[in-house]
Amino acid sequence: MSPTTTPTITTAPAAATTLTTPAPSSTAPTNGSLAPTPTATLAIPTPSPTPAPARSSILGLDALFTNPVFAGGIGLAGLGAAAAFGRRALISGAALLRRQLLVNIEISKRDPSYNWVLAWLAQPRDTNTGFLARRLTRLRNLSISTATKSLSPRGVPDEGGAAAKIHADFRVQPGFGRHVVRHAPGVYIAVNREKAGTATTATGEPHETLTLTLLWMHRHVLADVFTEAHALAQSFQQGKTVVYTARKMEWAVLGKPRLKRPLGSVILDEGVAEGLVGDVKEFLRAQQWYTDRGVPYRRGYLLYGPPGTGKTSFIQALAGELDYSVAMINLSEVGMTDDLLAQLLTQLPEKSILLLEDVDAALVNRRQRDPDGYSGRTVTASGLLNALDGLAAGEDRIAFLTTNHIDRLDPALIRPGRVDMMVRIGEATRYQAAQMWDRYYGDIDEGDKGRERFLRRLDELGLFGGDSSDPGVPRRHTSTAAIQGLFQFNKGDMEGAIKMAEGLIPRTFEPEQPSVEGTIKAPA
Numbered sequence: 232m233s234p235t236t237t238p239t240i241t242t243a244p245a246a247a248t249t250l251t252t253p254a255p256s257s258t259a260p261t262n263g264s265l266a267p268t269p270t271a272t273l274a275i276p277t278p279s280p281t282p283a284p285a286r287s288s289i290l291g292l293d294a295l296f297t298n299p300v301f302a303g304g305i306g307l308a309g310l311g312a313a314a315a316f317g318r319r320a321l322i323s324g325a326a327l328l329r330r331q332l333l334v335n336i337e338i339s340k341r342d343p344s345y346n347w348v349l350a351w352l353a354q355p356r357d358t359n360t361g362f363l364a365r366r367l368t369r370l371r372n373l374s375i376s377t378a379t380k381s382l383s384p385r386g387v388p389d390e391g392g393a394a395a396k397i398h399a400d401f402r403v404q405p406g407f408g409r410h411v412v413r414h415a416p417g418v419y420i421a422v423n424r425e426k427a428g429t430a431t432t433a434t435g436e437p438h439e440t441l442t443l444t445l446l447w448m449h450r451h452v453l454a455d456v457f458t459e460a461h462a463l464a465q466s467f468q469q470g471k472t473v474v475y476t477a478r479k480m481e482w483a484v485l486g487k488p489r490l491k492r493p494l495g496s497v498i499l500d501e502g503v504a505e506g507l508v509g510d511v512k513e514f515l516r517a518q519q520w521y522t523d524r525g526v527p528y529r530r531g532y533l534l535y536g537p538p539g540t541g542k543t544s545f546i547q548a549l550a551g552e553l554d555y556s557v558a559m560i561n562l563s564e565v566g567m568t569d570d571l572l573a574q575l576l577t578q579l580p581e582k583s584i585l586l587l588e589d590v591d592a593a594l595v596n597r598r599q600r601d602p603d604g605y606s607g608r609t610v611t612a613s614g615l616l617n618a619l620d621g622l623a624a625g626e627d628r629i630a631f632l633t634t635n636h637i638d639r640l641d642p643a644l645i646r647p648g649r650v651d652m653m654v655r656i657g658e659a660t661r662y663q664a665a666q667m668w669d670r671y672y673g674d675i676d677e678g679d680k681g682r683e684r685f686l687r688r689l690d691e692l693g694l695f696g697g698d699s700s701d702p703g704v705p706r707r708h709t710s711t712a713a714i715q716g717l718f719q720f721n722k723g724d725m726e727g728a729i730k731m732a733e734g735l736i737p738r739t740f741e742p743e744q745p746s747v748e749g750t751i752k753a754p755a
């Protein structure tokens with residue numbers, strides 16, 4: 232008997248439960264023997280290890296996940312997300328650590344310490360450090376700050392002359408970018424010098440900042456840094472007078488600090504310089520007195536007189552004597568307004584003498600403005616009065632005003648509170664001429680014979696105001712600037728100076744006659 236084949240009805244996928252019912256054989260046994268009893272088998276197969284075919288999922292996700300390319304992509308994306316998350320965590324961790332462990336100090340270019348700290352950073356440092364420290368502290372972005380001075384052939388600074396050589400002193404400073412400097416063993420300072428993309432300062436230069444970063448535990452070092460930087464800046468200015476000038480909205484150092492002018496080199500009439508110096512020193516000693524009485528701690532001086540009599544030179548020498556700087560404002564400068572003047576006066580540089588030259592210029596401006604109502608950007612008389620002694624006036628100030636035309640000044644300007652002491656610095660007197668002679672020829676003039684002849688010559692020329700008893704002598708005057716010019720022309724030559732004394736007679740210049748043919752001359 233041949234085995235009976237059992238037909239299978241599949242109603243579910245292979246993986247599903249299969250109900251198998253044997254159907255009656257199509258080929259019935261012919262020998263009358265009984266066919267085996269049909270059996271119903273309920274087969275519950277174990278889950279297949281292989282994924283079900285795609286057609287069995289509603290969304291077809293199974294097929295998608297079985298796709299190795301897709302699965303790989305998902306894996307990679309997961310890895311990427313993890314990396315991004317890790318990175319963010321690391322960044323926030325680092326920021327947190329920075330906040331907790333580091334201290335930053337930002338110095339703006341506007342702050343006076345900016346240049347001090349830059350100069351301090353440029354100082355040579357100990358390179359005898361470890362391999363890593365040497366590499367870490369290597370400056371890669373540098374900028375140069377050059378200082379020049381003229382040296383005589385003998386190497387003496389500021390002696391000038393045709394044969395003078397220009398000596399250049401190049402200082403390397405950390406440039407823009409990040410640097411690390413080693414302050415002391417184990418103490419490092421990260422420096423970041425940055426320039427703003429746009430010009431934000433009043434001078435039109437891009438704004439700059441310097442950020443110093445230290446470990447929190449080294450924060451006490453900051454005090455040392457600023458103290459050392461300040462001391463270094465002062466050592467550069469030792470024996471010098473710094474002159475500030477108004478540049479747009481702020482004070483800026485004018486040129487290089489000048490060598491201090493000795494007070495003895497400015498020869499005023501007998502007792503004048505001593506009186507002024509004594510008064511200023513007394514004022515400086517009396518700060519407590521002013522504070523106790525609630526009076527503004529200010530003093531104003533007006534030096535007036537003809538040109539070239541030593542007004543400006545005296546103020547410069549006085550600043551040197553007091554170890555002060557000079558803060559100078561030109562009132563007739565275009566762009567100098569009342570507001571700007573008031574603002575500048577309230578923020579004077581520390582330890583400085585305010586110098587307002589040619590104060591009569593403020594009044595002239597007012598007169599020019601009246602007829603057509605023109606209001607150029609210049610200081611008015613009332614603006615000057617308010618800046619000196621109004622509500623906006625700064626405290627703690629020594630002001631020196633100068634003018635060649637005291638008669639043009641508003642009486643309100645020279646009232647006490649604005650001007651407390653007025654001194655006329657006049658034409659050269661016999662005393663001044665003798666003193667100046669001694670300064671220039673004292674070492675070669677034996678027995679002062681040359682000086683006596685020089686003074687007699689000046690008397691003859693009537694240069695000390697003439698002789699009231701002798702109408703034959705003209706009444707003239709000369710300036711100390713003219714005498715200085717004469718002596719400088721005749722260096723070491725007393726006879727030459729006496730011979731050329733006539734040159735001290737002030738010259739009067741006739742106004743030029745307009746040419747009939749016009750100013751363009753025809754070729755001959």
Ligand SMILES: Nc1ncnc2c1ncn2[C@@H]1O[C@H](COP(=O)(O)OP(=O)(O)OP(=O)(O)O)[C@@H](O)[C@H]1O
Pocket residue numbers: 496497498499536537538539540541542543544545634635711712713715
């Ligand atoms: N009394 C003086 N003693 C020494 N030098 C003097 C004296 N007066 C003038 N000088 C010299 O003359 C020059 C001009 O002097 P200074 O500028 O101080 O004059 P000034 O009175 O301020 O003049 P102006 O009123 O024109 O501003 C300087 O080089 C200065 O050295």
Ligand SMILES: [Mg+2]
Pocket residue numbers: 542543544588633
């Ligand atoms: Mg002057």
